[in-house]
Amino acid sequence: MLAGYYQDKTIEAGCDEAGRGCYAGPVFAAAVILPAQFSHPLLNDSKQMKEAERDAMRSYIEEHAISYAVAMVAEEEIDRINILKASFKAMHLAIDQLKVIPELLLIDGNRFTPYPDIRHQCIIKGDATYASIAAASVLAKTYRDAYMKQLHDEFPHYNWAQNKGYGTQAHRNAIDQHGLCRYHRRSFNIASTQLSILED
Numbered sequence: 635m636l637a638g639y640y641q642d643k644t645i646e647a648g649c650d651e652a653g654r655g656c657y658a659g660p661v662f663a664a665a666v667i668l669p670a671q672f673s674h675p676l677l678n679d680s681k682q683m684k685e686a687e688r689d690a691m692r693s694y695i696e697e698h699a700i701s702y703a704v705a706m707v708a709e710e711e712i713d714r715i716n717i718l719k720a721s722f723k724a725m726h727l728a729i730d731q732l733k734v735i736p737e738l739l740l741i742d743g744n745r746f747t748p749y750p751d752i753r754h755q756c757i758i759k760g761d762a763t764y765a766s767i768a769a770a771s772v773l774a775k776t777y778r779d780a781y782m783k784q785l786h787d788e789f790p791h792y793n794w795a796q797n798k799g800y801g802t803q804a805h806r807n808a809i810d811q812h813g814l815c816r817y818h819r820r821s822f823n824i825a826s827t828q829l830s831i832l833e834d
Contacts, residue, residue: 636763637765638671638672638764645738646736646766647701647766648665648767648768649666649739649742650663650664650680650741650768651724651774652771652778652779654718654721655801656800656801657799657801657809658709658785658799658805658818659778660724660778660781661706661724662705662724663706664702664769664770664771664773664777665725665728665732666695666702667699667700668695668766669699672698672699672769674691674694677695677768677769679761679762679768680761680775680776681771683772685779688779700734701734702732702770703730704774705725705731707720709817709818717822718745719747722747725746726747729752735752738753739754740755740757741767742757742771744758778798783795
């Protein structure tokens, strides 16, 4: 059972990211403020949920959240500032868009770049502990998965509709065969016998 809040009577926003370890595509982050009584039996760490469950929860979260927002940082900026900073920037961008200003940010993980004038609490495995972080993980994951499916239409040979840009064996084999495209993260150690950029 996920906890409804970290501190009682505090406006809390759960924050999480998706796609930090991918070879290709942006990193996405979400910030979600839930009502204290929010509950749903399917809600969990998004990695523990089936795709259909995540998609159903996305609609439910968006309908019942007090406020939510999703943001992304593209692969070019990931390469420029590094993936950790890009993940934190995506969280900041999501927080920027919240229509209600939170008093406390619940961050999944053990590190975070402080957001101006809002306290934060880092929580290891927070997406399996607090409902608002779990909700953020679901939104970040579902929005990113949908985005990668769009990119799949442009470069279908990498099969991003299935692997979502993660370094699966099939994805690595496709890189060996076709090289890297403009959506691959150049700062990641992606082994390939070809480093050509596919533009068509």
